[in-house]
Amino acid sequence: MKKLVTILIVLIMSTTLIACTTQANNETKKDLVVGLEAAYAPFNWTVTSVSDYAYPISNQPGSYVDGYDVQMSKELANIMDRNLVIKAIEWDGLIPALNSGEIDVIIAGMSPTSERKLQINFSDEYYRSEIVMVVKKDSNYASASKLTDFNGSKVVAQRGTLYDDLIPQIENVVHQTPLDAYSNLVASVMTNVSDAFVAELPVAESVVKSNPSLTIVKFEQGFGFTSEESDITVSVGVRKSDTELLDEINSALSTISVETRNEMMTAAVIRNNESELSIFDLIGKYVSLFIQGVGVTLLLAIIGTLGGFILSLILVWLKTQIVDKKRDGFIRILFKRLTSGIATIYIVLFRGTPMIVQAMIFYYGVKLIFDLSWWTPLSAGLIIVVLNTAAYIAEILRGSMNAIDKGQMEAARSLGFSRVKSLLYIVYPQAIKNALPAIGNEFIVNLKDTAVLSVIGVLDLFNATRQVVGATYDTVTPFVITAIIYLVLTGVTSLAVNYLENRQAGKEVKHA
Known part of the structure; x- marks a missing residue:
């Protein structure tokens, strides 16, 4: 009996010691506070249940977020040996939140445009995409393969993104007022208010998966939008004063291969099956x-x-x-x-x-x-x-x-x-x-x-x-x-x- 009690005491003390050591290690780690929308599938979207992929949203207790940006944030925090904290912030509030110190970085599918570079710094790319257009399956533009096929069409894009800046490349285009969310873009095309909207391929895939009446238009090589390198990449946004953090992030990104990144995005698109709900x-x-x-x-x-x-x-x-x-x-x-x-x-x-x-x-x-x-x-x-x-x-x-x-x-x-x-x-x-x-x-x-x-x-x-x-x-x-x-x-x-x-x-x- 005494031996059994001794063994139990040793086990309890060992467990307590391990727990205390783990807690102490966590407390010594710096936080990496990430800001994202939690409403931009497949890069990031809100879920309500715990899974191997979901991560808690710190400013929304009881809610979780999944997506490519979340998995990338986990990888970066792990490589950088930091405690990951994720906050959900509306798109227009991300850069103000970063500059005010609310968050440390933006990992939200944000492209490093020249306008944004005036306000914040950007890391090396963490994903490279393709610019496409989304139209109704039964529209005259469903079979388009060149940008010139959209001459005279009504096209819209998300407000504050580079996709809205690309629309004027279409001849005689009716450049409609940009909307604040992709759900609004979908509604605009579905109701024939717009003929098409501009998006990056992963987002377009999630949209079409959720709305079978829509389809993706990909352009032939050399016949699509003329874009700079920054237009087809997404990067991590960092405050201009945080140069050491920027170097640390770039160093961590260099250890994640392109193949791994593409696999993470493919898996995120597959997991985004919320549209199948009645x-x-x-x-x-x-x-x-x-x-x-x-x-x-x-x-x-x-x-x-x-x-x-x-x-x-x-x-x-x-x-x-x-x-x-x-x-x-x-x-x-x-x-x-x-x-x-x-x-x-x-x-x-x-x-x-x-x-x-x-x-x-x-x-x-x-x-x-x-x-x-x-x-x-x-x-x-x-x-x-x-x-x-x-x-x-x-x-x-x-x-x-x-x-x-x-x-x-x-x-x-x-x-x-x-x-x-x-x-x-x-x-x-x-x-x-x-x-x-x-x-x-x-x-x-x-x-x-x-x-x-x-x-x-x-x-x-x-x-x-x-x-x-x-x-x-x-x-x-x-x-x-x-x-x-x-x-x-x-x-x-x-x-x-x-x-x-x-x-x-x-x-x-x-x-x-």
Whole structure:
């Protein structure tokens, strides 16, 4: 018995020692924080289950990402002896996230164009592709083999990519406004808004796999797009100041053969079989992602509206201050005018600029100046919604206050109430009651408008849907599901506001 106990103690101590040693080794390793879209199959797409290929998304708990970029990130982190951390960020936010220090590198199928090289540095290529076009199978362009076959056609590409810059090479082309996601490009061609869109071969293969009514047009040698070397390659994006990291990445890439890279891409295309799901299978597979998106959306709307309401009371108090030149001293007059002016500028600023612009400036601007561990996309998103909502509710309350007889304030003051107490006990309760429908409408607006926060990586319902679309290239079903969810959320909110209004009206009739 004593021997058995001794053996168990030795085993436990050995296991503990190994675990502690492993943890210590991990803690001494540097992190390699990678930014990608998680919605650009087969380079990267979101999955909800653990596998040998999936990797956790650090800023979206419970979600995972798979794809060629993910496997390449794993290889690089392993060779460089670093802990891999992956963050999902919208395409337009990748370079700002890199330059603000949010991420260390961009591994997202990004080509090293001359415009991007002005902002960041690029490594040696980690994949070389072929530029093709995607059209409908039954279109007149399905049998095209030369670029000249597309003369006079309507062509579109993804915004901010080199593919959009290549379109003018087609004679008499109708160069359509670029779209922000490949799912939108697919929808544009499927609905005959566009005749074709430009893409790289692996992405085109995933798109066609998901949409059998589409086909890929490859060009004969010498009869396709004229492109530079950088147009057909993708590289790792690095900050201009991180020259040592760039050298380290290039050294690691040199150990990965072209054959290995091509095998990784082929395997990624094969694994991207999310398109084979029916609508019920799609709901079942991504239900956790939809639930997470709904939870974040409700959190943003509830906290944003409540916080904005509280802040709006302060703004209204500041903006509606009355200067009494006979009773107020110079300092008091100066204070009132200064704070009233600040409140006015605040309201004009936040009502006059889109929330998506505020999010980009506020989130990445703070990142550039301060290194705050708690400054995450969600925490920043909550603050942005509060600040934005406060400006709108302040004007709603101010208008409601103007409808209240001024004699009530004068009567309260004559009874010895201070201005603050008069507002809190006499004016605000009446103004809030009158403004309740408008405040409820502001909550509904927040439920929908917080979708713009996906630009800084907030996983709200809309962003979750985009990730499902990016994995499946199904441009209809996920958004139909999301539309139904939004209708339910706004419908329940409308019923709740109506109930509160009717209840208040009932109390007034009862007391009459």
